[in-house]
Amino acid sequence: MVFYFESSVVSPPSIIFMGIDKYENEDLIKWGWPEDVWFHVDKVSSAHVYLRLKPEQTIDDIPSAVLEDAAQLVKANSIMGNKMNDVDIVYTMWANLKKTQGMEVGQVGFHKEREVRKIKVAKRINEVVNRLNKTKREEHPDFRAEREKRDRLEREDKKKLIRDQKEREKDEEKKRQEDAELRSYNSLMNTDNMSKYDDGNDSDDFM
Incomplete structure (x- = not known):
């Protein structure tokens, strides 16, 4: 079982999730996505919390408010961490x-x-934790199937990009050839290069 939360401090909301126990955490470790950011209380036991980034986002793109939500959720789901102030969260x-x-x-x-990286949480903010808990839902995902689907779609997208690139290159090469042919034709048709018929005789009469 996995618990999913929505961080509504951004639009559309960011998805934050965690396994119900260490065995679920093991599956999340094995079948995580490249877009996932992992959070944990430093040096003490806690839930493994993940934030799923949007495509093309990096860890540097996480809004500070979303980072705070994830950190508060980790702290709240740590027996020791929840009791402590000035807790370091690693991610x-x-x-x-x-x-x-x-x-x-x-x-x-x-x-x-x-x-x-580390972020320090001075204390638990109940307003944040309660807001997140109101969005909490339980699901039983097939981690392997979801990861394989994600990878398959990524491969298909890459293949499409390659096909599109080849089509663009083909069109560009065709245009270059047409332009070259047009320049060659224009050069041949240039009046300066055309032969003139002139026998030096002004008369149109034939003997």
Whole structure:
């Protein structure tokens, strides 16, 4: 089971979600999307919260209000973190999560520590948490099927872009050839290059 929330501080709302337990978190780690940003309370146990970016967005494009919503949701879903003030929330792109043999269920590391960011949450803001909880819904997604569908659509989009590019190049090459032929024809038809019939005789009479 996955809990989905809507951050309505932007329009259209951003989607934030988290697994119900560490086993769901394991599936989210395995079948996450390249557009997903992972959030967790630093150094203490908490829910794994994800923010799904829109296509072409990067981690630098996250509005500060959405970042605050995700951080508040992580803090609220941490037994220890919810009791603490001045909590650090770490976040990074899903692709930076690293899972190795020997790690416990739901445990992750990072491929590149320098790509992990932090945001400090001074205290829980009930107004934010309550607003998010009002949008909460439960779903039972097939993580693998959804990821495979996403990848299939991405491949189809890339193939279409390649086809469109080839068509544009074909049209441009055709136009270049037509322009070259037109320039060649104009050159041949230039009066300066045309032969004149002139025998030097002004008379039209023939002997």
